[in-house]
Amino acid sequence: MRTSIIIGSAALLVAVSGCAPVRPWVKPYQREHLADPIMALDRNPVSSIYLDHVFETREGARGATGGVGGGCGCN
Amino acid sequence: MQLSRNTRGRARELATSWRTLAVLCLAGVPAVAGVLPEDRVDLLYHRYQGGGITVQGPSILVQKRIGDHFAVNANYYQDMISSASIDVLLSASPYKETRTQKSVGAQYLHGNTTYSAGFINSVEPDYRANTSYYSVSQDMFGGLTTVTLSYSRGWDRILRDIKVNGDIVNDPTFHQRADHRVYGFSISQILTRNLIGTVNYQLSTDQGYLANPYREIRYLDPSNPTGYTLAPQIYPNTRTMDAVSASLKYYLPYRASLTGKYRFFTDSWGIVAHTLQVDYVQPVFHRWTLDGNIRYYRQGAASFFSDLFPYANYSNYMARDRELAAFHSITLGVEASYAFSIPRLAWIQKSTATLRFDRMMIDYLDYHDALYSKYDAAAFKAGDEPLYSLDASVFQAYVSLWF
Numbered sequence: 001m002r003t004s005i006i007i008g009s010a011a012l013l014v015a016v017s018g019c020a021p022v023r024p025w026v027k028p029y030q031r032e033h034l035a036d037p038i039m040a041l042d043r044n045p046v047s048s049i050y051l052d053h054v055f056e057t058r059e060g061a062r063g064a065t066g067g068v069g070g071g072c073g074c075n
Numbered sequence: 076m077q078l079s080r081n082t083r084g085r086a087r088e089l090a091t092s093w094r095t096l097a098v099l100c101l102a103g104v105p106a107v108a109g110v111l112p113e114d115r116v117d118l119l120y121h122r123y124q125g126g127g128i129t130v131q132g133p134s135i136l137v138q139k140r141i142g143d144h145f146a147v148n149a150n151y152y153q154d155m156i157s158s159a160s161i162d163v164l165l166s167a168s169p170y171k172e173t174r175t176q177k178s179v180g181a182q183y184l185h186g187n188t189t190y191s192a193g194f195i196n197s198v199e200p201d202y203r204a205n206t207s208y209y210s211v212s213q214d215m216f217g218g219l220t221t222v223t224l225s226y227s228r229g230w231d232r233i234l235r236d237i238k239v240n241g242d243i244v245n246d247p248t249f250h251q252r253a254d255h256r257v258y259g260f261s262i263s264q265i266l267t268r269n270l271i272g273t274v275n276y277q278l279s280t281d282q283g284y285l286a287n288p289y290r291e292i293r294y295l296d297p298s299n300p301t302g303y304t305l306a307p308q309i310y311p312n313t314r315t316m317d318a319v320s321a322s323l324k325y326y327l328p329y330r331a332s333l334t335g336k337y338r339f340f341t342d343s344w345g346i347v348a349h350t351l352q353v354d355y356v357q358p359v360f361h362r363w364t365l366d367g368n369i370r371y372y373r374q375g376a377a378s379f380f381s382d383l384f385p386y387a388n389y390s391n392y393m394a395r396d397r398e399l400a401a402f403h404s405i406t407l408g409v410e411a412s413y414a415f416s417i418p419r420l421a422w423i424q425k426s427t428a429t430l431r432f433d434r435m436m437i438d439y440l441d442y443h444d445a446l447y448s449k450y451d452a453a454a455f456k457a458g459d460e461p462l463y464s465l466d467a468s469v470f471q472a473y474v475s476l477w478f
Contacts, residue, residue, distance in 0.1 A: 024217030030268045031218075033326040038356045038364065041263070041273065041324070046117035046136040047410075047431060047471055049150075054123060054469055055406075058437070060374050060398050061340035061348035063257070063277035063318035 111146040111184050112138045116476045125435065125467025127159040132173075134473075146182040148193075151175075161463060162290050162397075165445055166305055170243075174199045180208075187214035191225075201234040201245060210259070221263045229255035235288045253283030269326040279316040286310035292395040293445065294384035295457060301448050302457030306387060308394050311379075316342040320350075331357040345378035346399065366410035366431075373403040382443050383458040397463065400442040408433040425477040433469040438462070 026034075033039065042048055056062050115138045122131040132153035140146045152175070159169035180193025189212045197204040210225035233251040236243050261275040286308045296304040320338035327333060338350040354368040377399035379392035410431040417423050439462050447460040 024219050026219060026265050026268050028218065031265070033269050034265060034271060036326065036330070036332075038330070038332045038358060039271065039324060039326055041271070043356075044117070044429065044473075044475070046119045046134055046150075046473060046475075047429070049136075050119065050121050050134060050152075050471065051433065051469070054433075054435075055372070058398060058435075058465075059348070059372060059404075060342075060344075060346045060377065061316075061318065061338070061350065061372075063279055063316060063340070064259075064275040064320040064338055 111140050111144075111182060111189070112148070114139050114478050116478070117473055118475075119471060119473035122470045123467060124470075126161065126465045127164070129157045130154050144184045146184075148178075148180045148182075150178045152177075161444065161446060165449060166291055167289065172200055174202075188212065189214075200243075201236045203232040203234075205230050206255075219265045223259070223261045223263075225257075225259035225261075227255075227257045227259075229253075229257075231255070231283070233284050233288065249288065251284035251288070253281060253285060255282075256280045266323075271324045273320075273322045273324075275318075275320045277316075277318045279314075279318075281314040281316075283312060284310075285312065285314055286394070287396055290396055292381070292384055292393045293457070294387050294389065296387075301452045303383060303445070303448070304387070306393075308396070309392050310394060311344065311392055314343055316340065331355065340374075344399070346374055346376070348372065348374035362414045364412040364414075364427075366408075366412070368408045370406040370408070371403070372406075374401065376401040376441055380441075382441055382445075395442075397439060397442045401440040402437055402442070403440070404435060404437040406433055406435045423476050423478050427475045429471070429473050429475070431471040431473075435465075435467040435469060437465040437467075439464060 037043060052065050115136075117134070117136040119134040119136075120131070121134060123129070132155045134150065134152040136148070136150045138146065138148045154174040155171075156174065157169070157171045163169055174197065176195065176197040178193060178195040180191060183190045191208075191210045191212075193208050195204075195206040195208070206227055206229040208225065208227035210223055212221055212223040214221050231253040233249075233253060235246040235249040237246045238244075256279070258278045259275070260277075261273065263271065263273045266272050290308060291305040292308050293303040293305050295302065318338060318340045320336060322334060322336040324332060324334045332355070334352075334354040334356075336350070336352040336354075338348075340346070340348040340350070350370065350372045352368060352370040354366065356364060356366045358364045377394060379390060380394050380396070380399040381389075382395065382400070384390075384393055408431065410429060412427050412429040414425065414427045417426055442463050443458065443460040444463040445457070445460060447455040448457050
């Protein structure tokens with residue numbers, strides 16, 4: 001019984017903490033390195049598009065090449 | 076009227092053009108939620124040479140913001156192809172042709188959400204492809220995380236060229252279609268002040284005519300002087316693919332970046348593939364940025380692939396496309412970019428000129444060079460020819476303008 005209460009309480013604690021707002025552990029003012037152009041997920045889209053094309057036409061695999069969609073504080 | 080078939084080994088490449096276009100638009104418009112792409116123009120010249128094929132042409136990509144919430148983009152891309160590849164030499168004659176693709180897209184930024192949509196069109200003499208795509212990106216947790224959902228739909232029309240009285244025309248008896256759907260999910264995560272991680276997942280389905288109408292299988296035939304006879308390929312009409320990738324990009328203390336990527340791919344045709352890539356970027360001398368990368372790729376063969384079938388009508392599905400063979404490849408790339416200013420054009424804020432060179436080396440594990448037995452059957456028995464390998468050079472030169 002006691003074990004069940006402990007497990008239930010722990011589960012409740014985890015569930016409640018899941019509702020708490022997530023505080024960014026990397027503040028916007030700490031993202032200067034991430035905002036550097038050399039850290040862009042796709043620095044030269046016109047070139048990466050072309051290379052994707054070159055690989056895709058010669059390989060059986062395709063997809064998941066994105067890399068775009070960075071959650072960075074670049075702005 | 077006698078029709079002679081002009082067997083060209085390119086339809087496989089054509090069949091993937093719509094997907095490339097989808098990648099083009101989806102990647103060409105950075106899906107960073109909360110941030111619209113920069114106003115930018117890229118003018119690119121590309122050239123691929125290897126395996127008897129030369130492909131070159133221009134690409135122009137324009138991205139422009141309209142107000143604070145809208146952005147549009149457009150791309151014009153052209154492949155001018157001159158081919159005498161191993162597939163062509165085995166059963167046809169060299170050819171030249173041009174492929175043109177055009178795309179337009181738009182993005183709408185609302186709060187931390189970015190909505191994207193676009194349309195892509197590709198035209199070749201014997202292939203038409205139209206693709207529409209949609210995506211939504213949500214920036215969350217104070218900009219630490221971006222989640223993107225995407226969907227694209229493609230409609231292809233496949234034709235086949237033949238020679239009639241010396242002229243190349245579409246075969247009036249050959250009209251095929253293929254439909255494609257791609258579902259994507261990606262998440263990008265700022266892990267530390269120097270490290271970003273990204274995970275991508277993509278589910279793709281193809282339905283319709285998925286074979287290459289020009290390429291052929293070969294099967295053992297002792298009655299033929301070469302030891303084999305060619306026959307049409309037979310592909311399944313459906314294909315389902317799963318691809319998942321993960322990457323980490325790290326900012327090094329002396330202002331350089333290091334990126335590692337891995338992708339796993341599997342499909343309903345039995346292909347399993349692994350891709351591993353490392354990329355290093357180093358700014359030098361104030362105006363220069365150098366980039367070096369290595370990419371390793373490895374795949375197993377499709378379940379219905381064979382270099383040489385034991386007899387005609389061996390199984391329900393039969394293919395000899397080397398893209399479905401087992402092989403591994405290494406690609407080495409170097410890039411140098413120079414930033415310069417144009418004083419007389421004050422509206423251009425930044426400009427760069429970039430040269431890039433990639434060397435691709437592919438070694439096939441179960442695909443033999445059938446030209447040996449074709450031209451010297453006495454010395455090379457069918458199936459005992461040396462394995463085929465392909466070395467290719469890929470060159471790019473482009474100018475980028477930010478305004």
